[in-house]
Amino acid sequence: MKNTISEQVSMAITNGHEASNYQKSGAFLFSLAILAALVALFGPSGNQVLLFWLIVGCTGGSVIVYNYPILLEHKGIKNNGIMFSGMTSRGILAWITGMVLTGFYIILYWKSEYLAGLIKIMDPLSYLLRNNEADKWFLYGSLYTIAVIFMGIRFIIRNRHSRYQIIRTCSVMFFQLGFAFLIPSFLILMNQPEFYFSYFWPLKYSYLFPNDVKNLVDSPGGLGTFMVFWGLIMTFIATPLLTYKYGKRWYCSFVCGCGGLAETLGDPYRHLSDKSLNAWKFERWSVHLVLVFVVITTALLWINSYSNGAILGEASQGFSKAYGFYIGSIFSGVIGTGFYPIMGARVWCRFGCPMAAILGLFQRFKSKFRITTNGGQCISCGNCSTYCEMGIDVRAYAQKGENIIRASCVGCGICANVCPRGVLKLENLDEKGRFDAYIRPEVQ
Amino acid sequence: MKKIVVIGNGITGTTVARHIRKLSENEITIISSESEHFFSRTALMYIYMGHMKYEHTKPYEDFFWKKNRINLVHSEVNKIDFNQKELSLSNGNKIIYDSLVIATGSKSNKFGWPGQDLKGVQGLYSLQDVENMELQTKGIKNAVVVGGGLIGIEMAEMLHSRHIPTTLLVRESQYWNNVLPNEEAEMIGKHILSQGINLKLGVEMKEILGDENSKAKAIITSEGEEISCQFVGLTAGVSPNIQLVKNTELETERGILVNEYLETNIKDVYSAGDCAEFRNPLPDHPKVEQLWYTGRMQAEMLARTICGNRTAYQRGIWFNSAKFFDIEYSTYGMVFNQPRVGEKTFYWEHADGEKCFRIIYNSNEEIIGFNFLGIRFRQTVADSFIRNKIKIKEVINELKSGFFDPEFFESFYLPIKSSFEQYLLTKENQKAEI
Numbered sequence: 001m002k003n004t005i006s007e008q009v010s011m012a013i014t015n016g017h018e019a020s021n022y023q024k025s026g027a028f029l030f031s032l033a034i035l036a037a038l039v040a041l042f043g044p045s046g047n048q049v050l051l052f053w054l055i056v057g058c059t060g061g062s063v064i065v066y067n068y069p070i071l072l073e074h075k076g077i078k079n080n081g082i083m084f085s086g087m088t089s090r091g092i093l094a095w096i097t098g099m100v101l102t103g104f105y106i107i108l109y110w111k112s113e114y115l116a117g118l119i120k121i122m123d124p125l126s127y128l129l130r131n132n133e134a135d136k137w138f139l140y141g142s143l144y145t146i147a148v149i150f151m152g153i154r155f156i157i158r159n160r161h162s163r164y165q166i167i168r169t170c171s172v173m174f175f176q177l178g179f180a181f182l183i184p185s186f187l188i189l190m191n192q193p194e195f196y197f198s199y200f201w202p203l204k205y206s207y208l209f210p211n212d213v214k215n216l217v218d219s220p221g222g223l224g225t226f227m228v229f230w231g232l233i234m235t236f237i238a239t240p241l242l243t244y245k246y247g248k249r250w251y252c253s254f255v256c257g258c259g260g261l262a263e264t265l266g267d268p269y270r271h272l273s274d275k276s277l278n279a280w281k282f283e284r285w286s287v288h289l290v291l292v293f294v295v296i297t298t299a300l301l302w303i304n305s306y307s308n309g310a311i312l313g314e315a316s317q318g319f320s321k322a323y324g325f326y327i328g329s330i331f332s333g334v335i336g337t338g339f340y341p342i343m344g345a346r347v348w349c350r351f352g353c354p355m356a357a358i359l360g361l362f363q364r365f366k367s368k369f370r371i372t373t374n375g376g377q378c379i380s381c382g383n384c385s386t387y388c389e390m391g392i393d394v395r396a397y398a399q400k401g402e403n404i405i406r407a408s409c410v411g412c413g414i415c416a417n418v419c420p421r422g423v424l425k426l427e428n429l430d431e432k433g434r435f436d437a438y439i440r441p442e443v444q
Numbered sequence: 445m446k447k448i449v450v451i452g453n454g455i456t457g458t459t460v461a462r463h464i465r466k467l468s469e470n471e472i473t474i475i476s477s478e479s480e481h482f483f484s485r486t487a488l489m490y491i492y493m494g495h496m497k498y499e500h501t502k503p504y505e506d507f508f509w510k511k512n513r514i515n516l517v518h519s520e521v522n523k524i525d526f527n528q529k530e531l532s533l534s535n536g537n538k539i540i541y542d543s544l545v546i547a548t549g550s551k552s553n554k555f556g557w558p559g560q561d562l563k564g565v566q567g568l569y570s571l572q573d574v575e576n577m578e579l580q581t582k583g584i585k586n587a588v589v590v591g592g593g594l595i596g597i598e599m600a601e602m603l604h605s606r607h608i609p610t611t612l613l614v615r616e617s618q619y620w621n622n623v624l625p626n627e628e629a630e631m632i633g634k635h636i637l638s639q640g641i642n643l644k645l646g647v648e649m650k651e652i653l654g655d656e657n658s659k660a661k662a663i664i665t666s667e668g669e670e671i672s673c674q675f676v677g678l679t680a681g682v683s684p685n686i687q688l689v690k691n692t693e694l695e696t697e698r699g700i701l702v703n704e705y706l707e708t709n710i711k712d713v714y715s716a717g718d719c720a721e722f723r724n725p726l727p728d729h730p731k732v733e734q735l736w737y738t739g740r741m742q743a744e745m746l747a748r749t750i751c752g753n754r755t756a757y758q759r760g761i762w763f764n765s766a767k768f769f770d771i772e773y774s775t776y777g778m779v780f781n782q783p784r785v786g787e788k789t790f791y792w793e794h795a796d797g798e799k800c801f802r803i804i805y806n807s808n809e810e811i812i813g814f815n816f817l818g819i820r821f822r823q824t825v826a827d828s829f830i831r832n833k834i835k836i837k838e839v840i841n842e843l844k845s846g847f848f849d850p851e852f853f854e855s856f857y858l859p860i861k862s863s864f865e866q867y868l869l870t871k872e873n874q875k876a877e878i
Contacts, residue, residue, distance in 0.1 A: 076770030080605040081494040163852040375823030381487035420767040422820035442760040
């Protein structure tokens with residue numbers, strides 16, 4: 001009796017639904033892109049431009065062709081079959097994808113010489129943008145940006161009934177392409193320090209480390225000093241202010257590159273987040289411990305810098321290295337993105353990101369943002385909780401008529417999107433009465 | 445400490461149990477033959493459509509029941525001995541109670557159609573119904589759904605999600621026209637057609653034909669047309685599921701008869717939710733209320749009564765909501781398919797033909813009810829307009845405070861307002877001409 005439905009359903013998709021011609025064409029184009037990437041990796045060099053365009057063009061083409069039938073359907077929620085498809089419900093395809101992604105991160109971080117062929121084909125673009133040869137981070141940045149844009153287009157096709165979703169997605173695409181890709185490249189072209197104006201301490205922890213600050217201030221021209229100021233203002237003034245007014249979504253769902261990738265490339269996996277109470281308990285410990293870790297590391301580095309290493313010696317460097325390795329590389333990269341198809345897209349944002357931790361504290365205790373529950377209209381169906389990428393049990397609040405005010409909520413708006421009864425609305429209202437629950441006058 | 449037994453683990457049964465636990469230390473047992481744990485019946489369609497798995501539909505994690513000391517029994521009640529206060533279960537056990545709550549919900553209506561018991565013919569109410577539907581629709585070519593109500597359109601949407609060509613037979617001249625006014629009904633009808641459903645209005649089913657394996661193979665309509673199909677959804681409403689207590693000393697009509705305290709004719713036996721029928725419903729209240737929130741509200745009141753604080757059930761302002769494919773519907777207050785005597789109506793429709801707004805008011809210009817299609821609106825705002833009998837002009841002016849669509853969505857305030865002003869002008873001109 002137990003779980004009979006899911007057992008039956010996982011056995012086979014009914015109606016032997018064969019791939020449509022659009023899907024087949026999409027698969028064909030994507031295969032071409034993969035083959036081109038393999039040729040770039042293992043083949044003789046030459047024809048870089050052709051390979052580059054084959055990879056980019058075929059990937060983009062496949063995303064658009066594959067999702068074209070959705071454009072022919074009436075606009076609305078497009079979650080049919082998500083729980084039946086192996087790719088989106090931890091089937092073998094999902095595991096393969098997860099392992100390839102994880103492996104890619106491991107090779108990129110620690111064995112990037114094996115990616116030489118792929119890095120090479122990025123040279124023309126790198127010279128064009130930065131007048132410099134491509135390195136592994138340029139390859140990574142390019143792939144990242146391509147993923148956000150193509151999968152962002154996919155997301156918009158599927159959610160074109162919602163202006164909130166369209167605007168939010170255009171925003172992350174814009175910030176990724178402009179602030180995290182083109183502007184840093186342009187800065188290099190102009191012989192300025194490479195700087196990401198859309199990342200701040202503590203997510204980009206090194207921006208307030210003594211070394212980075214010193215290098216920026218010492219760089220020729222005044223731009224480096226401006227960058228330090230920009231970082232300080234964004235971290236200590238803009239972050240609390242904007243979070244007070246709009247909640248943490250202003251960053252996590254509109255600006256942040258990690259959030260951007262999660263919302264686009266990671267969107268097919270958003271329902272895989274763990275909704276259990278235990279996961280929530282773990283999250284509260286882990287995300288705040290990472291914040292404590294980065295604060296201590298930063299403080300130690302500054303103490304060390306002021307005392308010229310007299311007090312702490314090598315200890316602060318050890319902390320900094322450990323943070324960079326365990327948190328910066330393993331947690332945010334390998335697990336955070338590599339495990340998308342298994343654990344959902346916001347693993348890093350939820351369990352690890354120190355920026356999210358700070359934003360979350362403001363959102364929970366000092367913000368106008370809430371997800372309002374519309375009276376007593378919730379029918380407890382569970383779509384909101386299922387599709388919450390942060391693993392929030394939205395329904396638990398909605399069915400009690402309570403507003404949802406949670407530190408972890410990134411304000412993606414998908415709960416309100418999938419709600420079949422119009423019960424949820426993200427909004428910024430007075431702080432007063434944020435936590436008040438709706439009680440029918442008759443029940444009082 | 446009392447022993448309280450609840451039959452049925454739907455929204456009503458579990459809400460009674462949860463609230464009794466909040467109010468008391470009584471021993472609580474819930475019995476269900478349908479599922480081990482409470483799940484959301486409203487989400488059944490989404491399991492079939494692959495939006496959710498069964499476990500997603502459970503509003504509480506499995507540890508919840510033990511933690512709150514609510515015993516769950518997964519078995520069927522065969523017989524109730526009201527004198528001995530004893531239940532006999534299909535697993536052979538007997539359970540004794542001090543107070544009994546019967547919350548057995550509904551069952552799908554079957555009107556004696558020839559062939560209604562063939563394989564591949566079913567309603568949609570229980571978890572088992574979805575399991576059956578999963579099996580019976582595997583690899584089929586065509587399906588027919590009979591009934592122009594809320595479950596009928598859900599079933600059509602479910603089948604559609606599996607790319608099964610579906611015909612929807614509606615007896616009325618428009619979809620759900622016994623509830624929706626013409627304009628709304630027509631709008632939904634167009635939407636159903638635009639989704640690729642073969643909507644047949646004003647058509648009934650006469651009989652279902654079976655093949656040699658007694659599996660449905662076609663239906664015959666009231667027009668004599670034969671429609672080939674391997675699955676027939678029967679969704680002509682639901683009625684109280686009271687088989688268990690029929691022909692016992694418990695008084696029943698359509699449902700188990702209860703007063704406003706949800707007390708039956710037998711002491712310490714209560715009934716609430718879909719299976720209960722009010723002896724003396726208030727004006728504008730149906731005898732049997734088959735809604736999610738009414739079950740929940742009845743249950744909360746009943747928990748108080750059982751715990752010693754005898755409380756009458758009062759529903760308050762009516763509201764309801766649904767989703768017809770991609771169009772959301774919500775209604776507040778009393779909106780009938782035709783304005784009642786002395787009532788007037790103002791209707792606004794968006795140019796895209798998929799959003800509309802209706803308001804009903806009386807001769808004193810006081811607001812009685814709203815309909816919304818494709819527009820989200822705050823229940824608290826609509827509720828207080830109606831409760832406080834606000835005049836229509838003021839309501840239209842204040843409408844802005846109620847819209848509940850996501851941020852950046854199109855605003856409907858000004859279009860509705862200017863359309864209303866136009867409407868007033870036309871009315872005055874008409875008066876002047878007379």
